[in-house]
Amino acid sequence: MNYGRELLKDVEGYVPGEQLNRPDIIKLNTNENPYPPSPKVLEAIRALTDDALRKYPDPVSLAFRSACAERYGCESADWIIAGNGMDELLSLVLRTFVDPGDTVVATYPTYSLYEILCALHGSPLEYIDLDDDLQLAEDMYVARGRLCFLTRPNAPTGVAAPRADVERLCESFPGIVVIDEAYADFADDNCLDFPARFPNAIVMRTFSKSFSLAGMRIGVAIARPALIREFLKTKDSYNMDAVSQAAGLASMQDYDWQQENVAKVRATRTRLRAALIERGFDVPVSQSNFLLAHWAGEPAAKGIFEALRERGILVRYFNARRLTNALRITVGTDAECDALLTGLDAIIGDAGA
């Protein structure tokens, strides 16, 4: 007897990037931050007592949300919802604003999780191809649906749509526009002002990248209070544990630490991009903490991915349309990027030069 849902029959679930825990592995495959989180975070965690573990946490994460509201220029915590990673908020946004069966829109390529979340929710996802410059195509502005996911900067391209294009999208799209700013702290600008300007704009942030807290599962969404109120209905009663709330608050209170790490990543990104271009890769300007490196030479991108893996260097390879000739490389420390380049030189030899 089968108790499962027909809907799930062909869903495989999201396959995360590999997490090999050999200490000698160089992990440039899951866009983690190579630098540690603020020391205030571990301090805050270690300061927690038995009582914080024993009792239910604040169900609405008020102290943390208030700190985010202040930092992000919102009037109050009513503009913010906190989640168990941005993952939870991405899943919630469908359940909060989309009826199963309603169409969801996204660019192609983009973050591959959206497709899985839509399949789980029973909503058809309409992809609209980015143009040849990896920018929003005109079709985006006539798209219709209940909700639109826009990753800015985009993953896995690293390219950020101009703010003016996002404005045009918020005006033209009849439903909710989720601006997924997972990587925005690494970009030149962001859309934090959009929720105040557009009633349908929801900006999402993760603490996994710029704040170096992937292990803690912390994300926030910023939107008008009317939308946040709907979100609060659908979230789990106590979705953020006491430790996450304390960690999120401490990291927000030591914002300079994150900014310094971001500056280091941006400097290495510039250097790594130049070195990859020098080796014959085609690498769009990235506003993220990763680079999408296109490769037309020999061995093919998949071969490079596998050869790097044998050397203990993990990058990401996507077996998907428009991405089969590319590697997504997380910007690590300078030393990690040097090791990557040395590996590449050994693998591609003179092929690309």
Place this chain on the structure above:
Amino acid sequence: MNYGRELLKDVEGYVPGEQLNRPDIIKLNTNENPYPPSPKVLEAIRALTDDALRKYPDPVSLAFRSACAERYGCESADWIIAGNGMDELLSLVLRTFVDPGDTVVATYPTYSLYEILCALHGSPLEYIDLDDDLQLAEDMYVARGRLCFLTRPNAPTGVAAPRADVERLCESFPGIVVIDEAYADFADDNCLDFPARFPNAIVMRTFSKSFSLAGMRIGVAIARPALIREFLKTKDSYNMDAVSQAAGLASMQDYDWQQENVAKVRATRTRLRAALIERGFDVPVSQSNFLLAHWAGEPAAKGIFEALRERGILVRYFNARRLTNALRITVGTDAECDALLTGLDAIIGDAGA
């Protein structure tokens, strides 16, 4: 313009028991454990390093699940899924096994969250009243639906259905039977053997009660691997943060600590029940860490609830059918229960004696 779902219009979301954080408050309203978690838990949390925070956690919580499998007599971790509190698993179980529109069955009264989760999912919930002894009525065994929630021991009654009744339900019910064992560690027996015996049985456990870890949000579900595989498709990619996984594992490895706390709570439960009966309350035998105390005297239960609150003693009052003449009282420490009894004596005077 309204971007919300019609479905959510009348949903209010779950209202958790009050969390007043005044240190002098006696909290007997949310069924927290009055005793601290194992010292090994804080040790494990404090031993975590920056690297555990910086990197993504194990997406499938394997070490923790393996420890649970061993403790709960399962063949392997394939029989277990870990969640961000049992809350996440209760929400997931609907999304994994119930199509919106399909009927869900539960006893009445029971844990009030089910009704909200069903409303959010768009599934009608059919309540079947418990009989006058707070046991399963004959109607339960002819009920039809995609999924049935059975809280055992039940909340807020504290009464556990005999195992034979749960067996009969698993055999008669055509869909999934969720046996919510949030409080089972405080009971004389449990249904941990049911998943191996019944293909439709899913047993759920929380670490919020017996393990004193409400602040950490840890829960597990135990079921046949075919069901667990479906669950793994619908959960968030990294649903348990690194700290929760470490805390869950440490608490499971120091199981004796939990057992000692459970023994203390059970002893106090016996004493408190006798004291309440002596004062005129009607209190069914509880297998949980709370007592449902029915009261026919003056002032009415709601008045007692409010008067206790004024004295800084919180208990739970439900403004719901069959519960309006009752208080749900968490079994605290002996001292907390003494304070409660002193408060009650002042409020009810000789009324009930």
